[in-house]
Amino acid sequence: MARKPGPGICVHCLKEVQKRNWDHVFPRGWYPDTTPQNLEKWKIPTCKNCNDEYGRMEDDLGIILSTSIDPKSAKAAGVWKKTLRALDPSQGKTNKDRKARAKKGTASG
Ligand SMILES: [Zn+2]
Incomplete structure (x- = not known):
C-alpha cells in the first residue's frame, strides 16, 4: 500500500488536517x-474521523446489500462469505471488535 498522503485537505469534509489516511472509494470488502x-x-485522502x-x-x-446478491454468482464470489465473517464475533481480533460484530448480527444492532 502506498504511504500515507500526509497533511492536506480531506476529500470528504474539506478540512485542512495534519494527518490523512487513504480511503478506498469502493470498500475493499465489496x-x-x-x-x-x-x-x-x-x-482518496481523508481525515481519520471521516x-x-x-x-x-x-x-x-x-451487510444490507450483500443480502440481495446471489452468493453462487461468480460476479459476487466471496462477498456473502465476507459478510458472514463480519458478523461473526469469533472472527474479531480484539474484544471491542468481537462485541461490535455481535452487535451488528442482532436486529437492534
Ligand atoms: Zn474529513
Whole structure:
C-alpha cells in the first residue's frame, strides 16, 4: 500500500488536517474474489474521523446489500462469505471488535 498522503485537505469534509489516511472509494470488502489482483483500487485522502465514519456506514450498507446478491454468482464470489465473517464475533481480533460484530448480527444492532 502506498504511504500515507500526509497533511492536506480531506476529500470528504474539506478540512485542512495534519494527518490523512487513504480511503478506498469502493470498500475493499465489496470486491468479489474474482476481481483481478492487478485491478487498481481507487483511494482518496481523508481525515481519520471521516475515514472511520464512512467505514462504519460502508460496513452497515455492505451487510444490507450483500443480502440481495446471489452468493453462487461468480460476479459476487466471496462477498456473502465476507459478510458472514463480519458478523461473526469469533472472527474479531480484539474484544471491542468481537462485541461490535455481535452487535451488528442482532436486529437492534
Ligand atoms: Zn474529513
